[in-house]
Amino acid sequence: MKDFQLYNTLSGKKELFKPLAGKEVRMYVCGITPYDDAHIGHARCYIVFDLLRRYLEYLGYDVKYIQNVTDIDDKIIKKSRDTGKTPDDIAGKYFNEFLKSMELLNVRPATLYPRVSENIDEIIVFIKGLIRKGSAYESAGSVYFSTDSFKNYGKLSGRNPEDMLSADAEHAAEKKNKSDFALWKKDKEFSWESPWGRGRPGWHIECSVLSKKFLGEKFDIHGGGLDLIFPHHENEVAQSEALTGKNPVKFWVHNGMVNLKGDKMAKSTGNFFLLNDLLENYDPMIVRMYLLSTGYRQVLNFDISELADTKKAFNKLCEFKKELYQVFGKVPDSDKGKVKLPETVENVLNNDLNTSAAIGEVFKIVNPLTEKFLKGDFNKLDISQGLAAVSAMENILGINLSIDRGPDADRVEKLLEKRRRLREEKKYAAADKIRDKLLKEGIYIKDTLSGARWFRK
Ligand SMILES: [Zn+2]
Numbered sequence: 001m002k003d004f005q006l007y008n009t010l011s012g013k014k015e016l017f018k019p020l021a022g023k024e025v026r027m028y029v030c031g032i033t034p035y036d037d038a039h040i041g042h043a044r045c046y047i048v049f050d051l052l053r054r055y056l057e058y059l060g061y062d063v064k065y066i067q068n069v070t071d072i073d074d075k076i077i078k079k080s081r082d083t084g085k086t087p088d089d090i091a092g093k094y095f096n097e098f099l100k101s102m103e104l105l106n107v108r109p110a111t112l113y114p115r116v117s118e119n120i121d122e123i124i125v126f127i128k129g130l131i132r133k134g135s136a137y138e139s140a141g142s143v144y145f146s147t148d149s150f151k152n153y154g155k156l157s158g159r160n161p162e163d164m165l166s167a168d169a170e171h172a173a174e175k176k177n178k179s180d181f182a183l184w185k186k187d188k189e190f191s192w193e194s195p196w197g198r199g200r201p202g203w204h205i206e207c208s209v210l211s212k213k214f215l216g217e218k219f220d221i222h223g224g225g226l227d228l229i230f231p232h233h234e235n236e237v238a239q240s241e242a243l244t245g246k247n248p249v250k251f252w253v254h255n256g257m258v259n260l261k262g263d264k265m266a267k268s269t270g271n272f273f274l275l276n277d278l279l280e281n282y283d284p285m286i287v288r289m290y291l292l293s294t295g296y297r298q299v300l301n302f303d304i305s306e307l308a309d310t311k312k313a314f315n316k317l318c319e320f321k322k323e324l325y326q327v328f329g330k331v332p333d334s335d336k337g338k339v340k341l342p343e344t345v346e347n348v349l350n351n352d353l354n355t356s357a358a359i360g361e362v363f364k365i366v367n368p369l370t371e372k373f374l375k376g377d378f379n380k381l382d383i384s385q386g387l388a389a390v391s392a393m394e395n396i397l398g399i400n401l402s403i404d405r406g407p408d409a410d411r412v413e414k415l416l417e418k419r420r421r422l423r424e425e426k427k428y429a430a431a432d433k434i435r436d437k438l439l440k441e442g443i444y445i446k447d448t449l450s451g452a453r454w455f456r457k
Pocket residue numbers: 029030031207232
């Protein structure tokens with residue numbers, strides 16, 4: 001196994017990554033609340049954790065990846081009231097759209113997408129356990145977590161108690177302490193039966209319950225956006241540790257936010273860029289490359305004009321892959337794990353997944369090789385380096401490079417082969433006829449030491 005260093009929010013530093021048990025990595029990432037269109041902040045988050053998953057698999061681990069779906073929530077209920085549609089219909093519609101966008105962005109599906117509404121029984125059992133332990137209390141038909149009862153409250157976010165007051169002013173009178181938060185909310189309309197009357201779960205509890213159910217009391221990685229550290233993840237730690245007595249997560253991994261024109265991009269400000277709009281106007285692979293051009297923990301200042309530069313860089317890589325195809329005959333399917341990455345790329349990815357540097361290292365291989373290919377001056381080592389660079393882009397960064405060979409590529413290649421034979425037989429006039437015919441179609445031929453290559457004008 002490689003020396004993979006990953007930043008852990010809990011310790012505030014990079015640590016050597018090692019799974020809790022054997023070769024299995026258990027990873028939980030907070031999923032979406034499907035009540036509206038996904039925006040570019042969602043794309044960044046799930047691309048980052050897709051990358052982490054791909055890299056862990058490359059390193060030889062088996063990754064079990066759980067992503068919850070918050071299919072019952074205040075925002076969904078509000079939308080239901082506004083539109084007259086059921087919460088189920090709303091969540092179903094937006095979750096399906098989310099999956100479609102993720103597929104376009106080449107984000108591989110999680111192992112499982114458990115829905116909150118399908119796990120209410122487990123949530124009730126968990127809350128009952130917390131009440132039994134004295135960590136939670138019922139009040140006016142709702143149940144609250146008692147933050148006073150958990151001495152480590154604040155250990156993830158590093159906040160002081162006075163900075164951790166719950167924003168839920170409406171129910172302040174029901175709470176013993178201002179920082180207490182709801183585990184179960186009294187509700188008549190969108191609700192389930194419980195020992196405390198009809199109601200529905202709070203948001204934080206679902207992630208504690210679902211991670212425990214599918215990954216166990218202790219698991220390797222918990223991910224999400226930086227904005228979830230407090231209160232969501234802080235509260236998850238409190239709930240899980242209060243129930244089991246164990247620190248639930250070994251590595252807390254958080255991706256940076258996306259800013260739009262300098263403002264923090266969040267739904268609440270109405271300042272966001274919708275993913276559907278973006279993917280209709282730009283190749284999803286260029287969007288993915290753009291998002292990975294900034295290190296995952298940094299703030300990404302989204303600037304649509306920069307996508308043009310990314311497109312240029314992307315096209316260069318696609319041209320390179322086509323070059324490789326012509327030299328090699330065919331670029332073998334660089335299945336995961338089959339092609340070893342260039343060492344330089346591996347080194348920077350081992351340093352907390354530095355994707356920005358990884359793309360730089362790929363170009364350090366691709367640029368001089370492109371020159372060599374055009375001169376026809378290359379050897380076997382060059383080709384294997386080229387394949388490794390393509391594999392890094394496609395299999396680890398997940399940016400598939402298209403080679404536009406066009407519908408008649410096979411015919412062109414057959415003609416080139418015929419031309420080669422004619423030239424061997426010194427039938428130059430006949431050979432030139434083929435060249436001229438192709439030129440009329442906008443295809444020109446360049447003879448290199450490694451044979452003829454064709455390009456579309
Ligand atoms: Zn969560």
